[in-house]
Structures are given as C-alpha cells and as structure tokens.
Amino acid sequence: MTEPVATTGECPTGASVSGRPLNRRDVLKLGAALVPCIVGAPLAAQWVVPAADAATTRIGTERPALPAPAVPEAAGTASAGTDRRWGFVVDVSKCIGCGSCVDACKLENHVPLEPEYNRTWVERHAVAEDGSVFIDSPDGGIHGFPPESTAPGAAGQPIDHSFFMPRLCMQCENPPCVAVCPVSATYKTGDGVVLVDQSRCIGCGYCVVACPYGARYIVPSGSETPTGWAGVADKCTWCYHRTTRGRQPACVEACPVGARVFGDMNDPASPISGILREQPAHVLKPELGTNPRVWYVGLEGEAEA
Amino acid sequence: MTLQVAGHPLSLHPRLAWSTVRVEVVSLPSPLKRWLGFLGALVAIGAVGAVLTIPPGDEVFGTTPTIEWGVLIASYVFLVVTTSGLCLVSALGQVFGVEAFKPVAKRAVVLALAFLLAGFAVIGLDLHYPIRLVFGVVLSPSPTSAMWWMGVLYCIYMVFLLVELFGMLAGFERIAKVGSALCLVMAIAAPSTLGAVFGVLVSRSFWSESLVPVYMLLTAILSGTAILGIVFSMIDRPGIARPGHEHSAAEHAAVLPAIRRLLALAIGLVLAYTTWEMAVAVASGAPAAHGAAMAQLTGPLSVHFWLLKVGIGLVAPLALLALPGLIDRTVVLPAACLAMVGMFVDRIAFVSAGQIAPPSVASGVASAPYAAYSPSLVEIAIVVGAVGLVGLIYTLAERFLDLSEREGHGATAQAAGGGIVATPLARLGFVGRLPAFATVAPEAMAAQPTVVEPIVADGTAASTLPEPFEAAFALTPIDALDPALATSDATPDGAPCDNAQAGNQPAPAETEGALP
Numbered sequence: 001m002t003e004p005v006a007t008t009g010e011c012p013t014g015a016s017v018s019g020r021p022l023n024r025r026d027v028l029k030l031g032a033a034l035v036p037c038i039v040g041a042p043l044a045a046q047w048v049v050p051a052a053d054a055a056t057t058r059i060g061t062e063r064p065a066l067p068a069p070a071v072p073e074a075a076g077t078a079s080a081g082t083d084r085r086w087g088f089v090v091d092v093s094k095c096i097g098c099g100s101c102v103d104a105c106k107l108e109n110h111v112p113l114e115p116e117y118n119r120t121w122v123e124r125h126a127v128a129e130d131g132s133v134f135i136d137s138p139d140g141g142i143h144g145f146p147p148e149s150t151a152p153g154a155a156g157q158p159i160d161h162s163f164f165m166p167r168l169c170m171q172c173e174n175p176p177c178v179a180v181c182p183v184s185a186t187y188k189t190g191d192g193v194v195l196v197d198q199s200r201c202i203g204c205g206y207c208v209v210a211c212p213y214g215a216r217y218i219v220p221s222g223s224e225t226p227t228g229w230a231g232v233a234d235k236c237t238w239c240y241h242r243t244t245r246g247r248q249p250a251c252v253e254a255c256p257v258g259a260r261v262f263g264d265m266n267d268p269a270s271p272i273s274g275i276l277r278e279q280p281a282h283v284l285k286p287e288l289g290t291n292p293r294v295w296y297v298g299l300e301g302e303a304e305a
Numbered sequence: 306m307t308l309q310v311a312g313h314p315l316s317l318h319p320r321l322a323w324s325t326v327r328v329e330v331v332s333l334p335s336p337l338k339r340w341l342g343f344l345g346a347l348v349a350i351g352a353v354g355a356v357l358t359i360p361p362g363d364e365v366f367g368t369t370p371t372i373e374w375g376v377l378i379a380s381y382v383f384l385v386v387t388t389s390g391l392c393l394v395s396a397l398g399q400v401f402g403v404e405a406f407k408p409v410a411k412r413a414v415v416l417a418l419a420f421l422l423a424g425f426a427v428i429g430l431d432l433h434y435p436i437r438l439v440f441g442v443v444l445s446p447s448p449t450s451a452m453w454w455m456g457v458l459y460c461i462y463m464v465f466l467l468v469e470l471f472g473m474l475a476g477f478e479r480i481a482k483v484g485s486a487l488c489l490v491m492a493i494a495a496p497s498t499l500g501a502v503f504g505v506l507v508s509r510s511f512w513s514e515s516l517v518p519v520y521m522l523l524t525a526i527l528s529g530t531a532i533l534g535i536v537f538s539m540i541d542r543p544g545i546a547r548p549g550h551e552h553s554a555a556e557h558a559a560v561l562p563a564i565r566r567l568l569a570l571a572i573g574l575v576l577a578y579t580t581w582e583m584a585v586a587v588a589s590g591a592p593a594a595h596g597a598a599m600a601q602l603t604g605p606l607s608v609h610f611w612l613l614k615v616g617i618g619l620v621a622p623l624a625l626l627a628l629p630g631l632i633d634r635t636v637v638l639p640a641a642c643l644a645m646v647g648m649f650v651d652r653i654a655f656v657s658a659g660q661i662a663p664p665s666v667a668s669g670v671a672s673a674p675y676a677a678y679s680p681s682l683v684e685i686a687i688v689v690g691a692v693g694l695v696g697l698i699y700t701l702a703e704r705f706l707d708l709s710e711r712e713g714h715g716a717t718a719q720a721a722g723g724g725i726v727a728t729p730l731a732r733l734g735f736v737g738r739l740p741a742f743a744t745v746a747p748e749a750m751a752a753q754p755t756v757v758e759p760i761v762a763d764g765t766a767a768s769t770l771p772e773p774f775e776a777a778f779a780l781t782p783i784d785a786l787d788p789a790l791a792t793s794d795a796t797p798d799g800a801p802c803d804n805a806q807a808g809n810q811p812a813p814a815e816t817e818g819a820l821p
Contacts, residue, residue: 116370176508182452183441200441203361203433205373206452212508214664217370218433221363231361231433288507 084191086238086293087265087272089281090166093298094259097122097164102142104254108239112224115139117217119168119236120251126154126162134159166260168251169194169215169236170284170292177207177216177235186233192293193240201232208233212288238262265293334544337704344697351690354430354683361433365683372660372678377431379652380688382499383528384424384695385459386521387648390529391417392466392485392492393522394567399485405563408556409533410485411708412540412699414470416532417488419698421463423691430687451501458498462491474706496521503659511586511597512659520578527571528648531622534564534641536699538634545703556709561633568637569626572644576619596662596675601654605675606661609654618647 105111105120115138122141126134126149134151141164148155149162175194178186185200186207196207198219208216221230239249243262247253252260263272275281281295316322333341357365368375395413398406429435438456447453469484471477500518507513537560540546586598601610622640625631663676680688702708 176506179449180452180505182447182450182456183438184445184447185441200437200445202435202438202441204431204438204452205368206450206502208370208373209660210506210508212664214371218368218373221360229361230363285508290507 083266084264085266086171086191086193086243087263087276088168088171088238088294089261089272089275090294090296091259091261091275091298092163092165092296094257095122095164095166096257096259097124097141097145098256099140099142099144100254100256101166101251101260102140104250105236106142106224108242108250109237110224110226111234112220112222114220115142117220119215119234121167123165123167124149124162125165126151126157126159128154129158129160132157165296166251167213167215168294169238170213170290170294171238173291173293174289176210176212176288176290180206180210182206189240193238193243194235195237195240196233196235198227198229198232198234201229203231203233205233211235212285212290213292333704336542337544337700341697341700344693344700347689347693348697349690350686351688351693354686354690355426357683358430358687365681366431367679367681367684369676369678371663371676372657374656374660375678376653376656376680376684376688377427379656380649380691381424381428381431382521382656383649383652384420384427384691385499386496386525386652387528387532388417388420388424388462388466389492389496389522390525390527391420391532392488392529393526394529394533396485396489396492397567399482400489403563405559408560408710409537410481410710411470411473411706412536412703413529413533414466414473414485414488415702415706415708416536416695416699418463418466418470419695419702420532421459421466422698423694425459425463426694427687427691451498451505455495455498455502458491458495462488462495465491492525493522496525503655506659508593508664509659510589510591510594511662512655513594516578516582520582523571523574523578524648524651527568527575527644530564530568530571531641531644531648534561534568534637535645537561537564538638538641540703545700547704561637564641565626565633565637568641568644569623572619572623572626576615576623579615579619593659593662593664597658600661600675601658604661605677606654606658609650609657613650614647614654617643618650619644622647 099122101120102118102122105118106113109119111117111119118140121137122145123135123137124141124145126136128134134149134154134157136145136149136151136154138145138150145164149157149159171193173192175186175188178188178194182204183200183202185198185202186194186196188194203218205218208218216233216235219225219230219232219234226234239247239251242249249260249262252262261272261275263270265273265276267273275297276295279297280300281297282299283292283295285292316325330338357363366375366377391413394406395410395417397403398408399410432438442453442456465484465487469481469488472480472482472484497518500521503509503512504514504517537557540557583598583602586594587602589595589598600606622643625636625640625643628636657678660678661675
C-alpha cells in the first residue's frame, strides 16, 4: 500500500487509459473500434481512388515512352474514343511467316529481344497426313521458319500441309486479365483496348497466368523495356500510341502481304468491316467466353485442306 | 526503458541489451544452440536470396512467361494453407471442445503466425513491387479479383491471430475464445479464397473447378495436423523449454493419439480427392486439364506425383499410422514428416501442372510439348529461408514464451498466486521499467528466494554491474508472482532465473489493497 495503483499510468509503454491500467473492457472497446476501421477502409478507399489514380499517373508520365493518354489526338473529338470500336483481322491464307511483324513490333515497342518475350509472334501449324498437328514458333518466328517443323515429334512425319498463324493480344471484350488484377492496374479503354498501367502493376503475374492466349509476360530488367519499368506485366496494345494518333499498328504497316488488317468496326466503310461481312471469321478459344476481337479469316482452306 | 520478455528483463540500452542477449545465449543448452544456429543459417541463406531478388525484373527466378508461377507461389500456398490447418485443428479443442486437442491451442497459434509470416515473406519476395500491393489493395480495390480478396482476408486473418495470441498469453480467456472462433472463420475463408485464385482461371482448366477451394481446406487439415504431430513429438526433449517452464508429458498425453487419428483421416480424404481429381482430369476434354493430369501420371511431373506426393507423402504415412502394433510416439513423428514433404511437393505439382500445357498453342487443336520450369538457386534459397524462419520463430517462442496449458501457470497465475493482480501487459510477460505493472501480495514476496547474482552465467555478480544495469533489472518479473515457479526456477546449472532480481529491489512490487 506504499504506492498508489494509479502510478501504473506512468508506464512508458502507455498501456493505460486515463491513468488507470487497461482492463478487459478497454481492450474490447478498442477491438470494437478497430473492426469498422478494418472493414470500412476498402469501402472508403473507393472514393479515394481518383486521387490515387491522379498521383500514379503523374508518376507515370515522368517515365519515357509511356503509352499515350487515352484521349486521341488525331480523332478530333473527345468522345471519339468511345464511338470507335477497334478490331483486328488476320488473314491466315495470306501470311507467309516472314516474321517482319515480330521484328517491327520489337523495334516499335522496345520489347525484350529474347525469344520468349513477345507482344506478337507467328506460329506454324503443320498438319501431318494422319491428322496430327505440330505447332512450332522458333524464336517467335522473328527470323522466319526453317523448312522442317521444329516441334517435338514432327521430324520425319509426312506433312500434308501447313499454315502460319500470327498471334497477338485478342483485346477481349471480356478480358480475364482485367478481372483478376488485384490492384486494377490493367484496364480496358473506351475503344476496347486492354492496357496496363505499369506504374501501378505489382508484378504478381496473375494476369500472365490468367490469359488464355499467352499474350502477356513480365518485363525482365535490361536494356529493352517497353516503358522503362521492369518486373511489371506487358502485352500487345495494338500500338495504342500510334492508333490514337490516326496511324496503323507497327505490325500492320510492316506486313508485306497485307495479312493483318486493323480498323474501326463501327465504321461500315472500313476495310475490316468489309472483310468481316464477306468472309467467315473465327476467334480463338470461343468456348472460354472471352469474346476476342481478333478474327482469323482464311482458315477454311488451310485447316481442312 | 526495459522490456520484460516472459519474465526476463531486456534493456533497450544497446550495450545492456547485448549483454543480456549474450547471457541468454550462453545459458542455452548446447543442442538448442546448435539447432538455433542451424535455423539461423537457413534464414541467412534465405536473406541472401531475398537481397538478390529485390531489384525488380532481374531474372533471378527460373520462371518464364509460360510458367510464370514457380516454386515461390507453391511455397506461399504451402505455408499459408498450413496456417489455416493449424487453426482448424486448434479450433477442435478451443471452439468445439474436443478435450484431446485443447493442449495444442497456444502452440497452434504461434505456429500459425510463424507460417503466415513466412508465407507473407515469400509472396512479398515473389512480387516485384510488394509496396505497391499494400497501397493498391487499399486505394484501388478490385473486388472482381480473387487475389484481392485473398490479400484482404489474410491480412484480417493475421490480426485475428494476433488477437487470439494476445488473449491466450495475457490470460483473457474470452478474448482467446472469441479470437479462436474468428480464426476458425478465417481458416475456412482465407484458404478457400486462395483456392479460388486458381479456381477462377477459365484458361487453366486443370485449376478451373469449384473443388480447388475444398482441396485447399482438406490439405490444410492434413498439413496443420502433421506439423502439430511433429511439434508434439519433439517438445518433450529436454533443453527446449526454459528451466522452470518444462511441462510434463501428462499435460498433452492425449494429443498424440488424437493427432494420429486425425492425420490418418486427412490423408485418407486427400488420397480419395487425388484419385478422382486425376480420373476426372484424364477424362477431361479440355486439353490443359488432360495435359496436366498426364504430365503428373506419366510426364515430367510423374516423380513428383507418384514417388513424392502419393508414395512418400500419402501412402507411406498412412501405412505407418495404420499399423496397429506401433505406439503413437513412434509413428507420429516419421509419418508427419513424410506427410509434410508430400504436401510441399503437392503444392509444387499443383502449381506446375496447371501451367504445364502452354496456352499459346492456338485453339487447343494440337498437343504441345510440356512447358519446362526448374527453380533457380535464388528461389530455392528463399524457400529454405522461409522454412528456417518458421523453425526459428517457433523455437524461440517455445523457449521464451509459456506455451503450456497447465493450470496456475503464466496466464492463470492469478488463480494460483492468491491475491496477485497483473495488468494485461504484465500477464503477457512484458513489463515496463517503472513502475512495474505487477502487483504482488506480501506472502508471495516473502516466498521469493533471495538470489542476488545469477544474472550473468559466467560468474559476474549482478551487483558489480554498472548502476543502470542494476536499475534496468530492478523489476518484478511476472513469474516472480508465483512462488511455486520461483523456487523451481533456481536451477542448479546456474542459468539465469526469471525472478533473480526480485530480491534486489522489491520497491516496484506493490500490494494490491483491494485483495486480502
């Protein structure tokens, strides 16, 4: 009884309330106060997002070669981004597998030169006489293709016919990569292109795994990085920085045979609308419900020849 | 400012703190020293790997754009699902009142936290920008992403685990009870969300099914039970607990038989699941699911699947556990170790198999070669470090916290000590320097043995130390409140006693007037 109990309030650890020691009730009160904070923070954060977006965009614009802002400069009207609907047609019957598109893409977008990193690549489908299919894509097809398929097991097989299938991001209407991103760093623009805000990407790789078309990769560090960021997700943007300025994607310009057609599907007079009216078109993996906006034409003569 | 860690004072003055730590290290029994050194080495290996990982985008991992998730994701799944398993098993005792599982409560929570922290460390290193994750999850939430939900749930889970641990160590039984109920809820919600991270991917047909979250729960019970089996087979070894904190084997006599049965049940369930998972995948028309199953049955993952997962990880431990002639103590440890190895390999096989059929082969019209992945040395180092971290956290907790459940000890000192009232932090074992939180009855004080000098094991008397050192130790440790423990702490080997300083300067001790 020599010292009052209240002196516990002087404890430097501060575990007291108004000079008396913490008791059970205080701890429970504290817990009761914390629970709404924990639960409410994500909800409250929804209103904070615009500010956060502004902040990250500011950081992003300090980086070299970030994709151009979503507002198109050549289009003339601010609403043009929404009343256009980009589409992409690949004519398999025209592709000669030269690899010019892959080369042009890597140069245009600073894609790492290692063969496993590609925004676009070309596959060769070799159909054997017994109907089995061998697919190869040596170095993404950037150097063209050797006469024989390099796919395992293809050597010595009598090949009935083969065709080239250029691949790129499908810019899905219903993109799995956008749905899975835990921090909303990947998103779909009003004109239907899926982009990555690389200043917000955490590099978890979920979108890379989620993409049914293998169109994404994590940028390795090194001399070539598309936007200056390493360790973040990257993918084909249909050269958004070019198309928003009224130009064609680099691969479309580079293709010597016109196998790639890019255009506005809302414009009935555009070449792409004409092709899709006149020829049967296919999308890849339609059963997944992703609604790709890359259409393949000319498959009939190739796949069933 | 001095901290009192489980009855042991630790000055925050660097020199004094170092000297206290040195004394503590010197007083460790040799086998424990070697064990801690081994674990420390594992953590150091992991730290080297972690440093090499920090520059974003450096290609220190073996992952490729085709197999983007490697052994670190598998390890993360292994670690955090084990966390949930520990809570599920602990809840059998804490929430459902199964007597045999009551003694596992504290150790389960400590282990669950250790596994969760190690899991967070691994996933943090796997991400290239973990800081962005913290801000991104809050500032740009993405409720369509299972990974976002997983992150949120695991963070809440950790808070609940800390609440439960606080309740247990501080002796607030109701907080501990509520905490364990909340942890039970999260132990179901969090790993099933983790399963959904894989299950929602339509592009990966081997993962893409609603049963993956259920599989996470089944395997959680398996690995959680197995790790408890390992721990409860080992804790009786002398020298782990601090002198005076040893527990009797009778305290948890019922645990091992119960673990044996539960582990056998969990293995049986996982075996059944694995059988039908494979059968369905083989029959599947989806090329990725079929390819994943064939890769495991006959392809590059067949060693993982048949030898390590099914053979060593499931069948062998089940056979051991089911052998009628062997006593629990003999079979539980090897069976649990094998089961843990099997579960770790299962995570690798699961994560690899889902990606092994490459998606960039158009339309799934053709079979493709299996994608190849082998972990890099850096990835292996991080996994090794994570295992070391779990071991280190748990061993230190076993040594310096009171994890036993017996009556009249630690958390329940109030009942046993008669007239002792301790405030929450004191009950937890942390005591501020002045004045002490602890209050003690005179008769309890009278029962203290007056030991003045065994602070330092190398023979230096406490009284010869500089003034601040003595002052720093002038506390009434919580264990001093319990006379029975006080006497048992005076160990013959000269190890520092928890209450050694109580006789020096009893001034902070204070009689609680309200009690006789």
